[in-house]
Amino acid sequence: MALAAWMAGCASGTTDSASDDTDTDTDTDTVAANRTVDHVALRRLNRSEYDRTVRDLLGTTRTPGRDFPVDDATAGFDVVGDGLVVSPLHLELYETAASVLVSDILDRPLESAVDWTFEAEDARFSSDAAYQDQEGGRFALYSGGAISGRVDIPATGPYRVSARVWGDQAGPDPVAVRLGVVGVDTEYFDITASTYNTAQTVSIVVDLREGSANLELLFDNDYLGDGGDRNAYVDLFKVQGPLDFRPEVHPAWDAVMVCDPENVVDPRQCVSEILDAFVPKAWRRPVEAAELRDLMALYDQVVENGDAPKWGLEFALRAVLMSPNFTMRIEPAGAATPTLVDDYTLASRLSYLIWSSMPDATLFDLASRGELNDPDVLAAQVHRMLADSKAEALADDLAGQWLMIRAVDDVAPDFWYYPSFTDDLRDSMKQSMRLQFMDFVARGAPLTELVDGKTVWVDDLLARHMGLGDVGAGATFIQKDVSNYPRFGWLTLPGLLTATSYPTRTSPVKRGVWVLSSLLCDEPPPPPADVPGFPEPDASASTVRERLAAHRTNPSCAACHDRMDPIGLSFEHFNGIGAWREVDQGETIDATGQLPDGTALDGVGSLADVLVDDPRFGHCLAEKTFTYALNRKPGTDDAPYIDDVDKALHAGGFTLESLLTAIVTSDPFRMQGTASSGGDE
Numbered sequence: 001m002a003l004a005a006w007m008a009g010c011a012s013g014t015t016d017s018a019s020d021d022t023d024t025d026t027d028t029d030t031v032a033a034n035r036t037v038d039h040v041a042l043r044r045l046n047r048s049e050y051d052r053t054v055r056d057l058l059g060t061t062r063t064p065g066r067d068f069p070v071d072d073a074t075a076g077f078d079v080v081g082d083g084l085v086v087s088p089l090h091l092e093l094y095e096t097a098a099s100v101l102v103s104d105i106l107d108r109p110l111e112s113a114v115d116w117t118f119e120a121e122d123a124r125f126s127s128d129a130a131y132q133d134q135e136g137g138r139f140a141l142y143s144g145g146a147i148s149g150r151v152d153i154p155a156t157g158p159y160r161v162s163a164r165v166w167g168d169q170a171g172p173d174p175v176a177v178r179l180g181v182v183g184v185d186t187e188y189f190d191i192t193a194s195t196y197n198t199a200q201t202v203s204i205v206v207d208l209r210e211g212s213a214n215l216e217l218l219f220d221n222d223y224l225g226d227g228g229d230r231n232a233y234v235d236l237f238k239v240q241g242p243l244d245f246r247p248e249v250h251p252a253w254d255a256v257m258v259c260d261p262e263n264v265v266d267p268r269q270c271v272s273e274i275l276d277a278f279v280p281k282a283w284r285r286p287v288e289a290a291e292l293r294d295l296m297a298l299y300d301q302v303v304e305n306g307d308a309p310k311w312g313l314e315f316a317l318r319a320v321l322m323s324p325n326f327t328m329r330i331e332p333a334g335a336a337t338p339t340l341v342d343d344y345t346l347a348s349r350l351s352y353l354i355w356s357s358m359p360d361a362t363l364f365d366l367a368s369r370g371e372l373n374d375p376d377v378l379a380a381q382v383h384r385m386l387a388d389s390k391a392e393a394l395a396d397d398l399a400g401q402w403l404m405i406r407a408v409d410d411v412a413p414d415f416w417y418y419p420s421f422t423d424d425l426r427d428s429m430k431q432s433m434r435l436q437f438m439d440f441v442a443r444g445a446p447l448t449e450l451v452d453g454k455t456v457w458v459d460d461l462l463a464r465h466m467g468l469g470d471v472g473a474g475a476t477f478i479q480k481d482v483s484n485y486p487r488f489g490w491l492t493l494p495g496l497l498t499a500t501s502y503p504t505r506t507s508p509v510k511r512g513v514w515v516l517s518s519l520l521c522d523e524p525p526p527p528p529a530d531v532p533g534f535p536e537p538d539a540s541a542s543t544v545r546e547r548l549a550a551h552r553t554n555p556s557c558a559a560c561h562d563r564m565d566p567i568g569l570s571f572e573h574f575n576g577i578g579a580w581r582e583v584d585q586g587e588t589i590d591a592t593g594q595l596p597d598g599t600a601l602d603g604v605g606s607l608a609d610v611l612v613d614d615p616r617f618g619h620c621l622a623e624k625t626f627t628y629a630l631n632r633k634p635g636t637d638d639a640p641y642i643d644d645v646d647k648a649l650h651a652g653g654f655t656l657e658s659l660l661t662a663i664v665t666s667d668p669f670r671m672q673g674t675a676s677s678g679g680d681e
Contacts, residue, residue: 042081042328042329042330042331043081043084043328043329043631044084044085044086044090044327044328044329045065045327045328045329046065046071046078046079046084047065047066047068047070047071047078048065048078048356048393048396048397049065049079049352049356049357050064050065050068050097050327051063051064051065051066052355052356052357052390052393053326053357053358054097054101055357056355056357056358056360056390057255057281057282057358058101058104058105058251058252058255058256059251059252059254059255060101060104060251060252062100062101062104064093064096064097064100064101065097067093067096067097068090068093069087069089069090071083071084072084072085073401074633075627075632075633076401076402076518076624076627077398077401077402077627077628078397078401079352079397079628079631080627080631080632080633081631081632082632082633086328090327094321094322094327095318095322097321098317098318098321098322099318101252101321102314102317102318102321103314104252104253105252105253105255105256105257105317106253106257106310106313106314106317107250107252107253108250108253108257108260108262109248109250109253109254110154110155110245110248111247112245113240113241113242113243113245114154114239114240114241115238115239115240116151116238116239116240117236117237117238118149118151118236118237118238118239119137119235119236120134120138120139120147120234120235120236120237121134121135121137121138121139122149124149124150124151125139125147125148125149125237126147126148126149127139127141127145127146127147127148128145128146128148129141129142129143129144129145129146129147129219130142130143130145131143132145132147137235138196138233138234138235139233139234139235140231140232140233141219141222141231141232141233141234142222142229142231143222144219144220144221144222145218145219146216146217146218146219147216147217147234148182148214148215148216148217149214149215149237150212150213150214150215151212151213151215151239152211152212152213153208153209153210153211153212153213153239154210155210155242155245155248156208156209156210156242157207157208157241157242157243157244157245158205158206158207158208158241158242158243158244159205159206159207159208159239159240159241159242159243160203160204160205160238160239160240160241160243161179161180161181161203161204161205161206161215161237161238161239162179162201162202162203162204162237162238162239162240163177163179163201163202163203163217163234163236163237163238164199164200164201164234164235164236165177165189165191165193165199165200165201165202165217165232165233165234166191166193166194166195166196166198166199166200166232166233167191167193167194167230167231167232167233168194168228168229168230168231168233169192169194169228169230170223170224170225170227170228170229170230171223171225171227171228171230172227173190173221173223174190174191174192175190175191175192175219175221175230175231175232176188176189176190176191176219176220176221177189177191177202177217177218177219177220177232178216178217178218178220179202179203179204179216179217179218180204180206180215180216181206181208181213181214181215181216182214182215182216183214184206184207184208184213185204185206185207186204186216186218187204189202191232196233196235199233199235203238205243208241215237215239217232217234217237219231219232256274256277256278256317257274258273258274258277259273259274261274261309261310261313262308262309262310267303267309268296268299268300268303268309270309271296271299271309271312271313271316272292272296274313275292275295275296275316275320276292278317278320279291279292279295279320281358281364282320282321282325282326283320283323283325283326284325284344284347284348284358284359285325285344285345286344295316295319295320296316298312298315298316298319299312299313299315299316300312301315302315329348329352331345331672332345332672333672336673337673338667338671338672338673339671339672339673340373340670340671341373341670341671341672342367343366343367343368343370343371343372343373344359344364344367346367346372346373346378346670347359347363347364347366347367347372349629349664349669350363350372350378350381350382350385350664351363351385353628353629353660353663353664354382354385354386354390354391354393354394354660355385355388355390355391355393356393356396356397357390357393362381362384363381366381373670375665375670378661378664378665378670379661379664379665382657382660382661382664383657383661386441386656386657386660391438391441392434392438394437394438394441394656395433395434395437395438396434398625398628399433399434399437402518402624402628403433403437403450403490403496403518404433404495404496404499404500404514404518405430405433405434405437405495407499408426408429408430408433408495408498408499409426409430410499411426411498411499411501411503412503413498413501413503413576413577414503414504417503417504417505417576418575418576418577420465420577420579421498421577424461425461425462425465425577428458428459428461428462428465429462429493429494429495429498429578430495431457431459431477432456432457432458432462432477432493432494432495433490433493433495433496435457435477436453436456436457436490436493439455439457439479440655440656441656441657444653444655444656444657445655446653446654446655447621447649447654447655447656447659448612448617448654449489449490450489450490450491450519451488451489451490451491451519451607451608451611451612451617452488452489452608452609452611452612453488453489453490454481454482454483454487454488454489455479455480455481455482456479456480456482456487456493457477457478457479457480458471458473458477458478458480459471459473459474459475459476459477459478460472460473460474460475461475462494463480465494465577465578465579466485466487466494466578466579466580467485467579467580468480468482468485486573486580486603486604486605488604488605488607488608489608491515491571491604491607491608492571492574492578492604493578494574494577494578494579495578496514496578497511497571497574497576497577497578498576498577498578500514501575501576501577502576503576504576505544505576506544506571506572506574506575506576507544507568508544508545508548508564508565508567508568508569508571508572509548509561509564509565509568510568511567511568511571512563512564512565512566512567512568512569513564513568515567515568515607515611516563516564516567518620518624519611519617519620520611520614520616520617520620521616521619521620521623521624522616522620524563524564543584543585543587544572544584545569545572545584545590548561548565548569562596563595563596565593566593566594566595566601567593567595567601567607569590569591569592569593569601570591570592570593570601570602570603570604570606570607571591571604571607572584572589572590572591573589573591573603573604574604591603591604595610618646618649618650618654619642619643619646621646621649621659622642622645622646622649622659622662622663623642625645625659625660625663626638626641626642626645626663626668629660629663629664629669630668630669638668641666641667641668644662644666645659645662645663645666648661648662649662
């Protein structure tokens, strides 16, 4: 059976997603009478999910997913199945990653330093000397030449290589030998000992890499004359090391190798036990006997060809990690009637939502007992999982895309305009955003703090940049109260403000669009193809506000800009890298504006007040998180479910936990198929 066959049938990212988001004005009550609970049935793991999965499966710190092609985002997220196609390049990189990861699994841990003694007449040693023999417990060199032999070095590090040597002394000089490792190092020694009982031990310390090393003792001052016949003798070699040995942690070995096929009577039985334990975890579900038989057939094929059991196991483990059962999330197809998904599928839905990774032992245990689909159990698991450090994936993947954390990596402010912007400041901006989001999780804080919060996470560098002075944090981050500063939640974090600016100036348009699309789910349409470019500054319009006003004189621009510009202009006190300013182009900043409904704005504080009271805000949080959780764009049939999540969010104190709990206990998350009468089971 060819290893490549394990990828058969999954060379494309075809998904069975919900209906598209057309006809969004369909009456909600009508939709509720015939709800659907569709879910993406097939998609590959994205790069983040792949790396986090191998981390939790194998304990590895490797991140092979970073070498995969960048994942396409659909509906704002790179977890949406429509964008996660599988290319031929993915298949090649899956094979490379599997090979590297399996090598780690089979890297047998060294339990102690080695102290090996090899008799010189051992079959591994031979000589190129013209006259030599092996007898009497020693190797004799009667002419110039070397005795050499290969040994396997178990781990990289310094080793002491020794040999016990004596000689027939003749002529004016003592016997001279060189001891070392071919291609690495060697040293000269004079041997004055002339009998076995007085033999000298000579040694050299040499740095060796894991693998094969060729030990060598060279006799290079042969002599035959009136003074006699000079010869060299060696009866043993020693290898000791690594001399700096420390017990090492081998998480991949510990996670997989329940036995060692190289040190058991029945290697095949050992391999079977390894696969029985490992494959269900790797594939995130129970494994059928026929699937395990197929994997054992791969092992048998290798061993029958004459290779060692270790290599047969390697081939089988590579097949496990290359299988679509590992690289993809495969779910049961939708049924004609509403059906609860099996508990293992639900465990993966839950773990990839909160941790971007595989289920842990607790989720597997609940799934094995058939208890996970109980809404109360699901709610308890959301609470438990949010308290786990792995929930930082929500900051990196959910907030990373929705709230622009990842975008900070891509900004490039112009040095001539913003000389204070450095890579260190970029890193501080991004870490501040991550900590801010995880603080919502840890405190169970209301998500309204996204727009009206009065604390920020800063180190000294970021605090000075934000006009907060030195806060005594150094390079660490502390939470700083900004009640006396014009800072408001996420809206005024420097990372967001930088990501929504251009390299040389602020962008009220980008900032306004971000608020509309990310916080209100009211994204303006793209500009017409013939829209004129943004005016350059001149005597009549030098500030961004004045140039926007000139831009709005075009009727085709005014309709959308009347919505975006007042919001974006309320941020104008913050420059292109999020620092406070009072003037722009020598003119005093004007951060006032008026929304289309007549609401007046004057700075970000007034915008925050408007957003907190806007009913679209909570509904948008529900819609964004629903999209992320279901791995697909919401369709019209999802409208009543999102309404339910919005209501639960408000009833639950507007916390992230209440939001996630409402989603994971909803029918679309727990079920597959088409439901009627509100999705009753």
